[in-house]
Amino acid sequence: MSIHDELAAELKDAMKAKDKNRLDVIRQIESEVSRARSEPGFDGKIDDTLYRAVIVSYVKKMEKAHEEFLGYGEKGAEAAAKLGFEIDYLGRWLPKMLDEGKTREVVAIAIKELRADDPKQAGRVIGHIMKNGPVGMDGALVSKIVREALGGQ
Template structure:
């Protein structure tokens, strides 16, 4: 079942269960996908890759908002909890992130494939890992590990 169909089914179930928070979360994802589809210069199909990209970006923006609400203390605690519930719900649609050990192994493979010898070539390593493991790794983590492995 495609992510689009799964979201449609989940939206129907959320509406029937009167779960407005979950329904609004799904509607927001659908809206962001529609914005992307109607954006000038969009070429391609609406497939799982598009949904994964949109959900990933949305989750990342929610994480930033959660951090800001938590920094506000008690005033933002309720909002942070609501956003965290959205992140937890959307996590089931995203691929599982790589563990630290898996990421180190992927970085070592990329270093060998690219032929990197010093920290100046970390950008190429990051690019290779990001391309090979799209959606499962964070660029900042890849860069940190690449620099550690290359002695930078």
């Protein structure tokens, strides 16, 4: 079952159960997918890859907002709880992140392929990995490892 189909089924269940939190997060994801479809360069394929990319982007934004609301203490507690629910709920559709060992392997291969040996080439290597590498790469970890490997901390 595709992510789109799963979300459609979840939406129906949430409507029947009158679960406002689930309704809100599912509708927000559908809205984000619609926005992604209308952006220039969209290739017209609405598949799990698109949904995963949208969910990853949305969860990253919500994690930042969640931390900010937690910083507000009691005033932000309700909003932080709602965002925490959204992050947990969408977690099942997030790709599994690669561990540091696998990430180091991918970085080593990319550096060899691109024949990079200068810290000034770090951006090129990182861009190549994030664009062509496996799903589930942590950008911050990739950046750290590439800079270590090229000697440009």
